Every structure is written in C-alpha cells, then in structure tokens.
Amino acid sequence: xxxxxxxGRSGVPTYLQLVQQVKQAVRLGLLQPGDQLPTVKEVVSxxxxxxxxxxxxxxxxxxxxxxxxxxxxGTFVASSLPSPSIENHDAIRKGLLKWLDAARxxxxxxxxxxxxxxxTLHAAFFxxxx
Amino acid sequence: MSGTAALEAxxxxxxxxxxxxxxxxxxxxxxxRVTALVGPNGAGKTTLLHLAVGLTRPTTGSVRVLGGxxxxxxxxxxxxxxxxxxxHPLYRGFTLAELLKLGAKLNPRWDGQLARERLERLGLxxxxxxxxxxxxxxxxxxxxxxxxxxxxxxxxDEPVASLDPLARREFLQSLLEAVxxxxxxxxxxxxxxxxLERVCDHLVVLSHSRVQLAxxxxxxxxxxxxxxGPRCDPTGLARVHSVIRQSHTERQTSLLVRANGHLYxxxxxxxxxxxxxxxxxxxxRPTPAPAASxxxxxxxxxx
Numbered sequence: 361x362x363x364x365x366x367x368g369r370s371g372v373p374t375y376l377q378l379v380q381q382v383k384q385a386v387r388l389g390l391l392q393p394g395d396q397l398p399t400v401k402e403v404v405s406x407x408x409x410x411x412x413x414x415x416x417x418x419x420x421x422x423x424x425x426x427x428x429x430x431x432x433x434g435t436f437v438a439s440s441l442p443s444p445s446i447e448n449h450d451a452i453r454k455g456l457l458k459w460l461d462a463a464r465x466x467x468x469x470x471x472x473x474x475x476x477x478x479x480t481l482h483a484a485f486f487x488x489x490x
Numbered sequence: 491m492s493g494t495a496a497l498e499a500x501x502x503x504x505x506x507x508x509x510x511x512x513x514x515x516x517x518x519x520x521x522x523r524v525t526a527l528v529g530p531n532g533a534g535k536t537t538l539l540h541l542a543v544g545l546t547r548p549t550t551g552s553v554r555v556l557g558g559x560x561x562x563x564x565x566x567x568x569x570x571x572x573x574x575x576x577x578h579p580l581y582r583g584f585t586l587a588e589l590l591k592l593g594a595k596l597n598p599r600w601d602g603q604l605a606r607e608r609l610e611r612l613g614l615x616x617x618x619x620x621x622x623x624x625x626x627x628x629x630x631x632x633x634x635x636x637x638x639x640x641x642x643x644x645x646x647d648e649p650v651a652s653l654d655p656l657a658r659r660e661f662l663q664s665l666l667e668a669v670x671x672x673x674x675x676x677x678x679x680x681x682x683x684x685x686l687e688r689v690c691d692h693l694v695v696l697s698h699s700r701v702q703l704a705x706x707x708x709x710x711x712x713x714x715x716x717x718x719g720p721r722c723d724p725t726g727l728a729r730v731h732s733v734i735r736q737s738h739t740e741r742q743t744s745l746l747v748r749a750n751g752h753l754y755x756x757x758x759x760x761x762x763x764x765x766x767x768x769x770x771x772x773x774x775r776p777t778p779a780p781a782a783s784x785x786x787x788x789x790x791x792x793x
Binding site: 366368371373374375400401404405407408409410411412413 | 522523524659662663666667669670671685687688689690691708711712762764
C-alpha cells in the first residue's frame with residue numbers, strides 16, 4: 361500500500377499528482393502487479409480532498425491500463441504493465457547525460473538547462489498535438 | 491434550464507425593506523458535486539441559501555431545489571435537504587442526547603445510529619451540553635445532525651469561517667468522508683478561498699447577486715493563463731480570448747486571460763495561475779449594472 365502526498369504549490373492539478381505518484385511508485389517497484397491502491401475514502405480522509413478527484417485519478421489510471429477496478433473490492437495495479445519501467449531505458453538516460461554534459465560545457469547553468477528542456481518539451485508535444 | 495440541477499435560481503430576488511439582498515440572480519448547481527459558492531460579504535450568498543431551504547420567500551423570480559419548490563413542495567422536499575447555518579447554531583442548553591432525540595422527532599428520514607456513531611468517533615459523550623463544546627466540536631455536531639437527516643442535498647453557510655485551521659481540516663474531512671460514502675450533493679458558501687480548490691470540484695463566484703464565473707474548478711484553472719510580454723494593445727488578442735484583467739507598465743503588459751483554445755505565442759510568456767488569483771480577478775472586475783429587467787424596476791418603484 362502506498363500513501364499519497366500533495367504539493368499545494370506545484371500548480372499540478374490534484375488528480376494529476378495522484379496519477380503521477382502511482383506511476384512513480386510502479387516505476388520504482390513500490391507497487392507491484394496485483395497490489396491494492398488506497399480506497400477512495402482512505403485517500404479523501406488522509407488528504408482532505410474531493411472524492412471526485414480521487415475517482416478521476418483512478419479512472420485515468422484505469423484508462424491507461426495501469427490499474428484495474430474490481431467491483432466491490434477496490435482498485436489494483438494491473439497484472440501486466442503497459443509501459444516498461446524507466447530502468448529499462450538506460451540508453452536514453454545515457455543520451456540525456458551526454459546532452460546535459462554538452463549543455464553545461466556550452467555555459468548553461470541548471471536553471472537555464474531546465475528552462476530550455478521545459479520549453480523544448482512543451483513545443484515538441486504542442487506541435488504534435490496541433 | 492435542465493431538471494437535473496440540484497438547485498436552480500431564475501431571476502431570483504429578495505428585498506428586505508428598501509434593500510435588495512439578492513437581485514436578478516440566475517444560476518445552477520449541479521448534482522453529485524461539491525460546489526463552492528464564493529463571493530464577498532454582502533454578495534447575497536446567505537440570502538440565496540435561506541431562499542433555497544425555504545427559510546424565506548423570494549420577492550421576485552424563483553428557486554427550485556431537487557426539482558421542486560421549497561415552499562410548494564416543502565413536505566416532500568425539506569426532509570431531503572440538510573442545512574448548516576452560519577456559526578452552526580445549536581440549542582446550547584440541550585445535551586447531545588437531547589439534540590439527537592429532537593432530530594429523531596422532527597425528521598422522517600432520521601438515521602439515529604449514524605448520528606450516535608459519528609459523535610462517538612468524535613469522542614463526544616451524549617451527556618455533554620452543546621454550550622460546553624468548543625467551536626470546532628459544535629460545528630462537528632451540527633454537521634452530524636445535518637447528515638443524520640440523510641439529505642440528498644446539504645447546504646452549508648460559511649461552515650469553516652469561524653474555525654481554527656485544525657478544526658477546519660477535521661470538519662472538511664468529516665464532510666468529504668460523508669460525500670465519499672453517500673455521494674450526496676453539497677453546496678457550501680465561503681469567503682475564504684484557501685482549501686476550496688481541494689475540497690470542491692465546482693465553483694460559482696457571486697458578486698452583487700450576479701454570477702461572475704461558474705464551472706468545474708479544474709477546467710477553470712486550466713483555461714486561465716497569465717500572459718506577460720512587451721507592452722502592447724490587447725485588442726486583437728481580446729477578439730479570440732477573454733481578457734479578465736490587464737495591467738501595463740511603460741514596457742510590459744500583463745494579461746489574465748481565459749483562453750479560447752490553444753494559447754501559444756512566442757510574444758508572450760504564458761504562466762499558470764492559481765484559483766485564488768483567478769477568482770480575485772473576476773471579483774475586481776467592474777460590476778455590470780444590477781439586474782434591470784422591468785419587473786424588478788417596477789417592484790422597486792411600487793414599494
């Protein structure tokens with residue numbers, strides 16, 4: 361069982377924070393296939409948030425095939441996970457490290473790198489969506 | 491208007507003497523949601539709630555709750571409505587056991603077990619007098635009594651305004667647990683914006699009786715952006731997006747906009763905005779003239 365936390369200042373919508381935390385827990389192996397997620401009431405009680413927010417997060421995870429709701433029992437991590445965990449992306453990670461190294465040598469500091477990455481990421485996905 | 495709304499007001503007005511507490515108010519509160527009714531003091535929030543539960547009658551217009559009129563269908567409707575008034579008043583001389591007994595006598599759908607269990611969980615013995623409880627405890631008792639009615643629609647007037655942060659959290663926790671269990675519809679008024687983004691999923695901003703902003707909170711936050719760029723005239727942009735607030739310095743222009751579709755323009759730095767800032771921007775907008783349909787004008791002249 362995992363426990364959710366909220367970052368009230370992140371600007372990320374609450375339901376998305378829950379979605380991200382489940383995904384992160386799965387990636388890190390804290391959640392295994394078949395594990396149960398906290399019930400809606402447990403999350404509501406712990407975080408003092410609207411039940412519809414929790415339902416929305418669980419629906420989204422269900423939609424992505426990451427969890428499955430079992431009627432009357434609760435929500436469980438799906439037995440076969442659709443996307444491989446990040447540990448299996450060693451090559452991409454190494455490529456990123458190389459890129460970071462190049463960026464640093466070009467004179468960019470951490471903030472500048474983060475800004476460049478964020479705007480490029482946004483532009484790439486925006487153009488894809490448009 | 492659809493018949494599925496939990497509450498709908500149509501050109502609703504209430505006048506006390508020569509003062510309009512609410513005037514020309516039209517709005518809809520969806521079912522199955524926790525809706526925040528937000529606005530400055532004097533916006534008409536309390537009057538609207540009192541009209542909705544039949545404590546007072548409209549001067550003009552109409553209000554319907556759960557598809558019926560709180561006056562004409564009072565016998566059928568009132569048992570399905572829960573109401574916690576401002577400062578959660580209780581009969582201070584009554585013990586908790588006596589309050590529960592009163593609730594059982596007065597309410598046809600009373601769930602005594604639920605009320606007893608809730609008070610037990612709060613650690614409040616039945617022999618305690620209501621007047622001896624702390625503000626937070628009184629609020630919890632008032633909520634327990636309202637929930638024991640097993641209402642389909644629960645209305646709360648400024649439920650957390652007078653509570654300290656811990657009591658506020660505990661109160662909202664109790665409320666949301668009940669929503670998770672029973673799926674009841676909640677409408678709560680507040681002039682405090684903190685917590686609302688987490689607790690509520692729907693928002694109605696009321697100012698001078700008029701709805702300034704209404705909708706799903708997530709959609710509202712998602713639709714608004716703060717644009718910062720070199721000084722310019724926003725007229726062109728305003729043809730596509732709604733400009734809620736603008737400010738200019740010699741070199742810079744800042745716009746709070748409600749985006750109509752994608753907002754991506756190299757000329758602007760596009761920033762996310764919190765709910766509180768959005769609501770305050772709407773409240774600060776120049777007020778439209780009060781509802782001036784001929785009916786209201788006539789009523790005023792006739793008085």
